[in-house]
Amino acid sequence: MDRLETRELHYFVAVAEELHFGRAARRIGIAQPPLSRAIRQLERRLGVRLLDRTSRKVELTPAGATLLHEGRKALEAVAAAGRRARRMGRDEPRLVVVTKPGGDGGMLPDILDAYAREPGALPVEPVLCGVGEQAALLRDGRADVGLLHRPYDDMSGFDTEDLRIERPVLIVPRQHRLAGRESVRMRDLEGEPMPRWPNMPDDGSDRPLVRDAAQLLGLITLGRVVAVLPESAQTDLNRELVAVPVSDGQSSTIVVAWPERSSSLAVAAFVRAAVAVAESTVDDHEPSVATISASVSVSSSRASRA
Amino acid sequence: MDRLETRELHYFVAVAEELHFGRAARRIGIAQPPLSRAIRQLERRLGVRLLDRTSRKVELTPAGATLLHEGRKALEAVAAAGRRARRMGRDEPRLVVVTKPGGDGGMLPDILDAYAREPGALPVEPVLCGVGEQAALLRDGRADVGLLHRPYDDMSGFDTEDLRIERPVLIVPRQHRLAGRESVRMRDLEGEPMPRWPNMPDDGSDRPLVRDAAQLLGLITLGRVVAVLPESAQTDLNRELVAVPVSDGQSSTIVVAWPERSSSLAVAAFVRAAVAVAESTVDDHEPSVATISASVSVSSSRASRA
DNA sequence: ACGATCCATACAGCGAGAGTATCAATGGTG
DNA sequence: CACCATTGATACTCTCGCTGTATGGATCGT
Numbered sequence: 299m300d301r302l303e304t305r306e307l308h309y310f311v312a313v314a315e316e317l318h319f320g321r322a323a324r325r326i327g328i329a330q331p332p333l334s335r336a337i338r339q340l341e342r343r344l345g346v347r348l349l350d351r352t353s354r355k356v357e358l359t360p361a362g363a364t365l366l367h368e369g370r371k372a373l374e375a376v377a378a379a380g381r382r383a384r385r386m387g388r389d390e391p392r393l394v395v396v397t398k399p400g401g402d403g404g405m406l407p408d409i410l411d412a413y414a415r416e417p418g419a420l421p422v423e424p425v426l427c428g429v430g431e432q433a434a435l436l437r438d439g440r441a442d443v444g445l446l447h448r449p450y451d452d453m454s455g456f457d458t459e460d461l462r463i464e465r466p467v468l469i470v471p472r473q474h475r476l477a478g479r480e481s482v483r484m485r486d487l488e489g490e491p492m493p494r495w496p497n498m499p500d501d502g503s504d505r506p507l508v509r510d511a512a513q514l515l516g517l518i519t520l521g522r523v524v525a526v527l528p529e530s531a532q533t534d535l536n537r538e539l540v541a542v543p544v545s546d547g548q549s550s551t552i553v554v555a556w557p558e559r560s561s562s563l564a565v566a567a568f569v570r571a572a573v574a575v576a577e578s579t580v581d582d583h584e585p586s587v588a589t590i591s592a593s594v595s596v597s598s599s600r601a602s603r604a
Numbered sequence: 605m606d607r608l609e610t611r612e613l614h615y616f617v618a619v620a621e622e623l624h625f626g627r628a629a630r631r632i633g634i635a636q637p638p639l640s641r642a643i644r645q646l647e648r649r650l651g652v653r654l655l656d657r658t659s660r661k662v663e664l665t666p667a668g669a670t671l672l673h674e675g676r677k678a679l680e681a682v683a684a685a686g687r688r689a690r691r692m693g694r695d696e697p698r699l700v701v702v703t704k705p706g707g708d709g710g711m712l713p714d715i716l717d718a719y720a721r722e723p724g725a726l727p728v729e730p731v732l733c734g735v736g737e738q739a740a741l742l743r744d745g746r747a748d749v750g751l752l753h754r755p756y757d758d759m760s761g762f763d764t765e766d767l768r769i770e771r772p773v774l775i776v777p778r779q780h781r782l783a784g785r786e787s788v789r790m791r792d793l794e795g796e797p798m799p800r801w802p803n804m805p806d807d808g809s810d811r812p813l814v815r816d817a818a819q820l821l822g823l824i825t826l827g828r829v830v831a832v833l834p835e836s837a838q839t840d841l842n843r844e845l846v847a848v849p850v851s852d853g854q855s856s857t858i859v860v861a862w863p864e865r866s867s868s869l870a871v872a873a874f875v876r877a878a879v880a881v882a883e884s885t886v887d888d889h890e891p892s893v894a895t896i897s898a899s900v901s902v903s904s905s906r907a908s909r910a
Numbered sequence: 911a912c913g914a915t916c917c918a919t920a921c922a923g924c925g926a927g928a929g930t931a932t933c934a935a936t937g938g939t940g
Numbered sequence: 941c942a943c944c945a946t947t948g949a950t951a952c953t954c955t956c957g958c959t960g961t962a963t964g965g966a967t968c969g970t
Contacts, residue, residue, distance in 0.1 A: 301614065302683070304608065304609055305607060344689055344693070345693070346690050346692075346693030346694075348693075359693065363692075363867075364867075365689035368681075368684060371864075372684070375674075375681040375682075376610070377608070379608070379671060383652060383654070384652050386667040386670040387654075387665065387666070454763050455761060558760035561669075
């Protein structure tokens, strides 16, 4: 038995996603017959039926579903390997740090300062991206390390170190019925319109979809939704909005995350710096302004399609 | 830029490991010139120099070191994808559970019973393998789920759930100077001969290498070494050996581990069963005999070479 | 200075993958 | 029920890229 090639995996993933040979072939950019042959050869090589296909419909077998899932991960890993090697070979290697706007709890400037003082520190390129994109950037090799949020982000495949626990606060307009409360409970929020994040599955409800914090705060200001956010979100509130602690809401944790089994000294140094900053500011809660002055690279949103 | 192929990665990993084109080519099974060209093409495609080579020596650039590290992971992922799909396609899919002898803390029989009662449970194939091999089996797709030990096993790349914390005990022969003590401290073990596990780097000392628990207990009985093990190891002691609690030793945790982002319902059910058993036996410490009556498949030791 | 070692280059042969044309099976439709 | 549209499979040919053999050129040891 010989090696499984990424070309074959790529072909298979396309067919498994489209469940249609013609469309898949068009998407890949080849004709349909070679695609049929490639899938057949893959099945012969694995000794396993991957797709049940008639001339009218194509569906995945259990083995095919497994290969789709595992194959996506494998292709991600291959692409990440190439990208990381390429980045590492550039004349001036950089450390790409990804987070979402406001997602650093105000710690990022201090962390960058602390990291810059580490011996052998690389230039840092902060990348701010949309909710749920950080993990993808980290997985496919476009970023080296990131500030993520548990339990909202999927940490599987990463090594992490906790930085800070954040209590949940309700963000509402100043004139909202709950705005004056000392604290609220989750039960008090029954019937309030909550937004839907890109992470979440579309449950058919008409909850408005928000992509980032600015958009969300805008919608809250307009009274269209309310939201429960980590306490560090207070930093960015305008004067139309107020924050009310949610006593029984789920706390979240800001973590620094990096690809599993990373061998990068730069990543290790960054993590050291981040942990040190988090520890030093543990009760020093005077959230500084989370202005990121460094250059912001716009990340093209190329998440995997359903 | 087109796709990175696993063949190229495989070639590169071979050269990077051997640091010698001729040997690498022989290992792969091709002639040397095509290998040279493949590497050159890989470098051109990535736009990065991977190896600094003269006619007398070959060494890795930083980019090459990165690609070696990441490429190994990627090849592992590709191989795992193929293996898992193949296994899932077999007529009678099975759940392969890997642990090391005695490493289940006596919980495995109960877990297997509990799992068998889950709806849609698959036949289970327990695999007992040497120390440090579990993670490799889990990573390359030969196993679905395993019982591992933190902090001894490398958990990166796995999702885990803690099952039980184990306090450390010293295992010594009955007539050993420390055998009668109520408890000992790590300081008391100064100068005692400790074994070396396959995990550990060869530090040049003459500490005897042990591969499994039986071998270790044998050496202890002979008075050649002593060892600090998790408390569940007491179960397997013969009457020549006694266990003494180590008050300040490092506790370990038995965890159930499975590949990151697994989509397998069978794995999820097994984890549920394992957690339930661990919780139900939390203070019910009457360690049952860890006899594994099911068939044991011998795993060929094919760990990646240094 | 000579030879051994080792990576790079030249050249030719072959096989895997891609395209075009066509067939066969299925399901909808008048 | 006959006809047609859709879709995956097959046949055949061509081309590009990978491989092997032969050889060149550079470096180090003696």
